[in-house]
Amino acid sequence: MHKVDRISQIEAKMRTGVLASYQFLGTDERSLAEILTADQFSVDSLGLTHQDLAKWLTACLRLAEANLGTPFAVGNRFLIQIDEHKGTIACPFGDNYHAPKRNVTVTNLKHNLTLCFSELNIHLIEEHGFYEGEGSPYRINPHTVVQMFGGGQLWVIS
């Protein structure tokens, strides 16, 4: 299939409720390509890679899953909780990846910052450099991830 058609198909899937009741692109009027490019620029400007950010989120997920939904503190820096549901959700990029329906909420107690992400978010960031569109309930700003885990606090998680 033509690459442009393929991207259009993915974008169409992201603007309707085919895979979830929300839209992956949220209310963002930018095209998928524009969103991907802008976030790539953000991550580059931070001197990081998508895989770096995904690694931090994965570390939180691994810590959280052992606690079966009970909120727990990591030192006096973070409060982490996993919310797990039955079933899986498919990656909208059509790579046949299915993420378990798990959401992780992390609170940085020092900076009073909260970040909520899904297991699908991690895959989307790591494999596709996709942080979802503005207005999506699962939009992740790369700068927020760095604010959350950066600044010398990363060791606590990783």
Place this chain on the structure above:
Amino acid sequence: MSILISVAAVSLLTVFLTILIILGETVLANYGVCTIDINHGRKRLAAVGGTTLLSALADHEIFVPSACGGKSTCGLCKIQVADNARPVLPTEAPYLTNAEAETGVRLACQYKIKSDLSVVIPEQFLATRRYHGRIERITDLTYDIKEFRLALPPGESLEFKAGQYIQVETKPYGNVKESVFRAYSIASQPAEQRYVDIIVRLVPNGICTTYLHKYVTVGDEISFTGPYGDFYLRDGADQLIFIAGGSGLAPIKSLIFDILAQQLDKNMIFFFGAVSKRDLYYVELFNDLAEKHENFTYIPALSKPEPDDDWDGELGLITEVVARHIHDGENKHAYLCGSPGMINACIEILSQIGFSSDQIFYDKF
């Protein structure tokens, strides 16, 4: 200008080729009427060639479980093509183990019928039906869990085993343009054939749970198929350990009430794990049951009660609580229902206690 012309030319070519393929499928790939043999002659059906096994079976009121409605995104509709199964498609591959692929297991939604074929499906699928029920009652059980009573049309009944599930079909709503199916365990008892109760926890932004929690009301029609599943009472143990969390209480409730109604000679302990008091429900119901029946013990446990919960019951992760009360697997069966993480953790702790894998039962949706 030349770029625009190129884009237009490519687009036209794509449309032309697509039409050509569709015409080719229709005219050249005419497979006629094919025969599907089910379970070695148990049933034989006629199906129009070119359709998928999933829809051909559904046309004959045989409903193979499928959560995605045939889009190859759930991997639930596995059936075995008995001989000469065609190679696995890329859309099927992620859902099939090597052993399954080698023994002809395929996704019914992806397998197009092109000639006569034989399939093997679980016998229970032949007894499934589609029902058009009506929502008779909606009860708030917690801040994010509701119970729905689905009344069957007059004269119809649903025969099922305690612990089994149905597949509820959503209608398009909001941004959701297509129907989907999702599995929900039956919370009511088999003796109540006039209705089924299901317990639904709201999944943030989930298609079906959002539909049920926010878009339906009492009196609405709701379609479902079933019953499905092999999570039901097994022989071989007199002591039964039930462990649940969240909406996983549903099939456990059905099992416990059914066992008590049948006056089976079983000793039962029900562990229900929650974070804080606001996640608990049906506490009075099970406490009353425990008071009335010597052979039933109810142990709710909180892993992190709120300061004002005033909780003097069991504390800790459900796995810790189970380990405090159960010390061996002798003459015991365990039935688990909850999140995949909870189920995995419980399997691990039960194995350490001495349960073998054939003493532990659970549904993996």
